[in-house]
Amino acid sequence: MLSRVAENIYWLARYVERAENTARLINVNTNLMLDLPKFARPGWEPIVEILGADNGGEGLPEDADERSVLHYLISDTNNPASILSSLLMARENGRTIRDIIPREAWEKVNDLYLVAKQDAGKGISKRGRYDYLGSVISGAQTLTGVLAGTMLHDDGYSFLRMGRNLERADMTTRIIDVRTADLLEEMHEDLTPFENIQWMSVLKSLTGYQMYRRTIQVRIQRPEVLRFLFQEKRFPRAFYHTVCEVEECLTSLPHNKEPLAKLRPLQDKVLKADPAKLRQEQLHKFIDKLQLGLAGVHNVIGKTYFLHS
Amino acid sequence: MAIRWGSYKSKDFYDELIRVAGKPRPVANTLCRYLSDLKDRDIEEYKTAAELAIQVMGITFTVYSEEEGSIDRAWPFDIIPRVIPRSEWKQIEKGLVQRVKALNLFIDDLYHKQQIVKDKVFPAELLQDSVNFRKQCVGVKPPKGIWAHICGSDLVRDKDGTVYVLEDNLRVPSGVSYMLENRLVMKRVFPDLFEESNILPVDDYPSQLHDMLTAMSPRKVKQPEIVVLTPGIYNSAYFEHAYLAQQMGAELVEGRDLVVEKDIVYMRTISGLSRVDVIYRRIDDLFLDPAGFGTDSMLGVPGLLKAWKAGNVALVNAPGAGVADDKVVYSYVPEIIKYYLGEEPKIPNVPTYRCFNKKERDHVIANIDKLVIKPANESGGYGMLIGPQASKKERDHFVRLIRRDPRNYIGQPLLALSTAPTLVGNRVEPRHLDLRPFILSSGDHTYVTTGGLTRVALRKGSTVVNSSQGGGSKDTWIMED
Numbered sequence: 146m147l148s149r150v151a152e153n154i155y156w157l158a159r160y161v162e163r164a165e166n167t168a169r170l171i172n173v174n175t176n177l178m179l180d181l182p183k184f185a186r187p188g189w190e191p192i193v194e195i196l197g198a199d200n201g202g203e204g205l206p207e208d209a210d211e212r213s214v215l216h217y218l219i220s221d222t223n224n225p226a227s228i229l230s231s232l233l234m235a236r237e238n239g240r241t242i243r244d245i246i247p248r249e250a251w252e253k254v255n256d257l258y259l260v261a262k263q264d265a266g267k268g269i270s271k272r273g274r275y276d277y278l279g280s281v282i283s284g285a286q287t288l289t290g291v292l293a294g295t296m297l298h299d300d301g302y303s304f305l306r307m308g309r310n311l312e313r314a315d316m317t318t319r320i321i322d323v324r325t326a327d328l329l330e331e332m333h334e335d336l337t338p339f340e341n342i343q344w345m346s347v348l349k350s351l352t353g354y355q356m357y358r359r360t361i362q363v364r365i366q367r368p369e370v371l372r373f374l375f376q377e378k379r380f381p382r383a384f385y386h387t388v389c390e391v392e393e394c395l396t397s398l399p400h401n402k403e404p405l406a407k408l409r410p411l412q413d414k415v416l417k418a419d420p421a422k423l424r425q426e427q428l429h430k431f432i433d434k435l436q437l438g439l440a441g442v443h444n445v446i447g448k449t450y451f452l453h454s
Numbered sequence: 455m456a457i458r459w460g461s462y463k464s465k466d467f468y469d470e471l472i473r474v475a476g477k478p479r480p481v482a483n484t485l486c487r488y489l490s491d492l493k494d495r496d497i498e499e500y501k502t503a504a505e506l507a508i509q510v511m512g513i514t515f516t517v518y519s520e521e522e523g524s525i526d527r528a529w530p531f532d533i534i535p536r537v538i539p540r541s542e543w544k545q546i547e548k549g550l551v552q553r554v555k556a557l558n559l560f561i562d563d564l565y566h567k568q569q570i571v572k573d574k575v576f577p578a579e580l581l582q583d584s585v586n587f588r589k590q591c592v593g594v595k596p597p598k599g600i601w602a603h604i605c606g607s608d609l610v611r612d613k614d615g616t617v618y619v620l621e622d623n624l625r626v627p628s629g630v631s632y633m634l635e636n637r638l639v640m641k642r643v644f645p646d647l648f649e650e651s652n653i654l655p656v657d658d659y660p661s662q663l664h665d666m667l668t669a670m671s672p673r674k675v676k677q678p679e680i681v682v683l684t685p686g687i688y689n690s691a692y693f694e695h696a697y698l699a700q701q702m703g704a705e706l707v708e709g710r711d712l713v714v715e716k717d718i719v720y721m722r723t724i725s726g727l728s729r730v731d732v733i734y735r736r737i738d739d740l741f742l743d744p745a746g747f748g749t750d751s752m753l754g755v756p757g758l759l760k761a762w763k764a765g766n767v768a769l770v771n772a773p774g775a776g777v778a779d780d781k782v783v784y785s786y787v788p789e790i791i792k793y794y795l796g797e798e799p800k801i802p803n804v805p806t807y808r809c810f811n812k813k814e815r816d817h818v819i820a821n822i823d824k825l826v827i828k829p830a831n832e833s834g835g836y837g838m839l840i841g842p843q844a845s846k847k848e849r850d851h852f853v854r855l856i857r858r859d860p861r862n863y864i865g866q867p868l869l870a871l872s873t874a875p876t877l878v879g880n881r882v883e884p885r886h887l888d889l890r891p892f893i894l895s896s897g898d899h900t901y902v903t904t905g906g907l908t909r910v911a912l913r914k915g916s917t918v919v920n921s922s923q924g925g926g927s928k929d930t931w932i933m934e935d
Contacts, residue, residue: 147711148722241687242706243696286745300724399725450724452710 150245152451153238157246157254158308160235164228164261165285166316167196168278171218171351173323180342186224187323191212196321197228212269219277220265228281229265232258247295250288257284303394307446310387310394312333315439317382318432320350321374344370350383371420371428372444384435388412407445411438437454456494456880459486464884468615470536470874481539481935483649489534494880500643504533507639528817529632530926532876533643536887536908539935540619540654546609546617546891547902549800549813550786552791552899554605554893557622557778559794561601563590564777576673576786577795582809583861584777585831586625588739590746592775594763598897601775604663609906611872618804618869620888622787624779626722626736630659630892631694633907634701635745654904654932658893660701663734664818666896670768671731678731680704680872681721683712685737685753690921695736711740714757732768733758739773744815745774777918780807781830782866809856809867818865820855822849825865827856840917842868871917874928876910886911888928906929 174192176347177397181187191203193214205217208308220229239246239254261281267273268281345365348354357365360380377383392408395401414436421432471482471553478486483752492500508531563570564587570576581587606627608620635654639650653788663678671678683693699706711721712730720727737754741749745760762769777783785806788799807814807825818825839852856863871882891906908928909919919925 146709147705149708149711150705150726151724191898237687240696243700245700248700255509304724446777452722 146300146304146448149453150242151301152447154245154301155304155308155446155451157235157238157242158305159239160231161254161257161285161288162228162309162312163316164231164257165282166313166320167218167226167228167231168281169350170196170283170316170320171308172217172275172278173320173346176346176350177343180346181339189218189278190324192218193324195403198426204316212409215266215269215274219268220262229258229261232281234260245301250291251283252287253291253301255409257281260284269286272340284380298396300398304399304417304450307391310390311323311439311443313382314384314387314391315436316420317351317374317387318385318435320347321371322429322432323347341365342365347374353380353382356380368421371423375418384415385412388415398450404442404445404449414438423451455846456492456497456846457490457875457882459490462875462882462884464873466613467870467884468609468611468613468872469884470538470872470887472875473834479537481933483653485535485537485647485931488647489882492689497594497877497880501535503643504531504639507642508635529921530624530887530912531636531639532912532926532928533640533912534875535640535929535931536874536889536932537933538905540932541935543905543932544659545799549619550607550891550893550902551900551929552620552795552797552800553607553622553787554602554895556791556794557605557624557787558600558895560790561624561775561778562599563794565594565601570790570793573793575789579784580861583850584780585782586739586774586776586780588722588747588774588777590759591772592773594772596772597672597768600670600895600897601772602778603666603670603772603895605769605895606890606906609891610804610869613847613870613872615872616722617801619787619801620804620869621781621784622779625738625776626691627770627890627892628691628736629890629909630693630903631697632927633772633892633903633930634659635697636907636927637912638702640929654931656904659903660694660698662894662901663698664702665766666894666899666901667704667732667770668735669896669898670770670852672765672768673729673731675731679721679729680732680734681712681731681863682729683735683737685709685741685787686903689736691736698734709737709754712755712758714755714761717757717761717766717913719743719758719761719767727895732770734770742773771837779831781806781828782810782861783830785864786898804866804869809860809863809865814865815860818863819853822853822865824868827852827865830862830864840868850921876912876928883914885914886917887928888918894910905932 155230169194178186189211197216202398205214208326217224218227221227222233223229232423236254236258239251243251264277264280268277271289272371292305344367345354346366348370349356353374361369361373363369373380373383378386378389380386388408388411392405392412395404395408416433459472459478462472463475464472471478471486473479479644487905508529527796560570564581571581572576602624604627606623606629610620611617633656667680668678680702682699682704683697684692685694694705707721713720713722713727719730719733721730734741740749740751743756743758744750745756757775761767762773785803785808785871788803791797793798807816807818811820818827823841825841827841829837832838839848841849871886871888873886875882876885885907887910889906889908892903894901908930910923910928911917911919912926913924913925916924
């Protein structure tokens with residue numbers, strides 16, 4: 146497998162996963178805004194920050210209203226983190242490897258971008274948003290399914306899975322981070338009922354609510370939710386699951402010593418953490434560390450396998 | 455009923471489908487009947503279905519524009535096919551095989567003994583001034599003496615029905631992927647027509663191409679490593695490069711993926727360097743190996759030319775093959791065929807005036823308002839003058855250009871290019887077209903595509919069919935007559 150191609154496959158998967166999770170993130174926040182009492186609503190600023198969308202590009206004016214924020218997050222191609230930018234990059238990467246991925250997959254990538262572009266207006270409006278984001282999410286899922294079901298499960302597929310899982314791990318931590326951003330808990334003791342609603346919405350945004358219920362039969366509680374999202378090996382969007390996927394891919398690839406050496410401490414770190422002890426500030430710091438760990442793994446994969454000329 | 459053949463008129467031109475008003479040619483009978491049975495909303499539906507298929511399949515070509523950088527455009531496609539009877543196509547096929555055979559002998563001769571020059575059939579000064587003659591290739595012996603493995607020859611039909619070769623593309627001819635995709639689109643849109651008529655398939659091309667490339671491998675291994683070398687995603691034909699690589703199961707590489715060590719070409723892979731046997735290159739000679747050709751471009755693969763000369767890798771087409779892809783050389787093809795094969799050309803050339811010859815130049819200048827003037831080495835319809843349609847200022851400009859560099863220009867009569875019914879809204883109007891078949895040569899075997907790519911000038915009255923200049927395409931059906 147060509148190094149350049151491996152790199153393009155990896156990025157294709159990352160960008161598609163990023164678009165999907167950005168849609169999920171916008172969904173969580175939209176729901177949070179509806180559920181919380183007016184005075185405690187976090188607004189959109191934390192999301193913009195969490196997506197890293199505040200650096201690079203023109204940025205947003207401080208007093209931006211909801212429509213402009215949503216335009217910025219969904220369809221502004223000057224914002225490298227917008228859904229449309231991610232899908233555009235996915236398409237560009239897909240285009241350069243259309244000889245590698247199955248034709249149906251390329252058609253899906255192409256279609257995903259074109260539809261997301263065409264319907265962007267719906268995503269910005271309050272009424273059409275849920276459907277729009279839903280179509281981005283299900284489009285990305287369909288693509289994942291097409292690839293899993295039709296692509297040769299060879300080295301290229303390993304790079305695809307690694308890209309997807311590293312991005313998913315990163316975005317899962319970011320979605321959890323939305324909850325650390327507003328610091329509701331410390332500020333208002335009488336907001337405890339809302340606290341659970343919010344964790345539920347985080348679970349739901351990761352399509353993890355039902356699965357959580359099936360594994361953990363207690364009611365929604367913060368430590369349990371965190372344990373589930375960080376450590377549950379059987380849940381595909383949980384951090385530990387995703388890094389184990391990366392480990393499995395690396396095991397089948399050549400020259401994997403260095404990348405594995407970078408990955409394993411990260412697996413240990415997440416397993417050893419005690420979610421009950423992660424209060425807001427510590428949680429935020431913990432997430433930061435995991436994200437740095439992911440960046441380290443990404444860099445060593447690039448150095449080992451990709452084209453650096 | 456939307457399409458009425460009775461009111462379709464292609465005055466003064468040969469029409470590919472309709473013989474005289476209301477009367478289709480025999481081979482197009484079924485098709486024309488089918489089309490005239492369609493209601494407005496059927497046509498609308500089919501058009502939309504075709505557009506959708508094109509969009510979904512991501513069939514695009516890239517156009518570079520100053521304002522927007524590189525943009526992708528869907529390639530305009532007309533759903534009414536062009537039909538050619540099989541008996542006629544068989545003759546054309548023979549003519550193309552003959553032509554490409556002679557051209558390969560000619561190129562090989564130019565890089566070795568130059569017997570044709572010594573015998574004064576081909577003028578020495580033309581060779582000296584040829585911008586596509588590569589002195590670096592002199593004495594090189596590519597396998598089986600084949601230089602132009604892939605040739606795309608443009609055919610046009612004049613008013614009386616005669617088919618001419620308008621030009622031969624021997625460097626990196628493109629368009630074959632559109633031929634293949636057009637057929638896929640048509641099968642999605644008109645399955646019933648394909649079921650009831652006998653339309654010869656075109657899908658064989660990628661495997662023929664693969665076989666030819668495999669045959670060129672210097673290492674006799676079962677599965678030689680074949681790569682398609684592309685300039686990258688910003689090239690207008692990138693879609694095609696990726697498409698062909700995919701269809702053949704070959705790697706699609708860019709210059710930076712390749713490296714030459716000790717005259718052996720490798721590609722960089724995730725597990726290290728891996729040897730390459732055959733390169734189907736879709737980049738021009740001069741960008742192949744900047745060091746080898748003495749250009750200072752950063753593209754390309756340093757050392758590639760040397761590896762090729764050492765016989766360690768096959769380059770398809772061979773560097774230097776473009777020497778015969780020159781519109782002045784073109785005018786000699788009938789003589790070339792006679793010289794090497796001792797045969798009369800089976801497909802005629804368009805009569806061509808060579809401006810380097812004083813007498814012919816004077817004729818061109820005196821009749822510039824009746825002729826088409828083309829530069830020797832441009833493609834894509836760039837840099838040409840259509841005398842009868844040009845302003846006096848444009849014509850004067852070309853007279854100056856010809857005087858300054860006579861070697862670089864030819865003049866040809868303006869052919870009355872044939873037409874075919876093309877959808878304009880929900881009605882049909884005649885539009886001019888040409889045909890580009892592709893010919894593969896491996897030395898042992900010559901393969902001609904079944905039909906080829908029909909390009910159509912979508913603007914009324916226009917004869918410029920290039921995709922970069924408002925052209926579109928049609929599916930080409932070779933049918934039993």
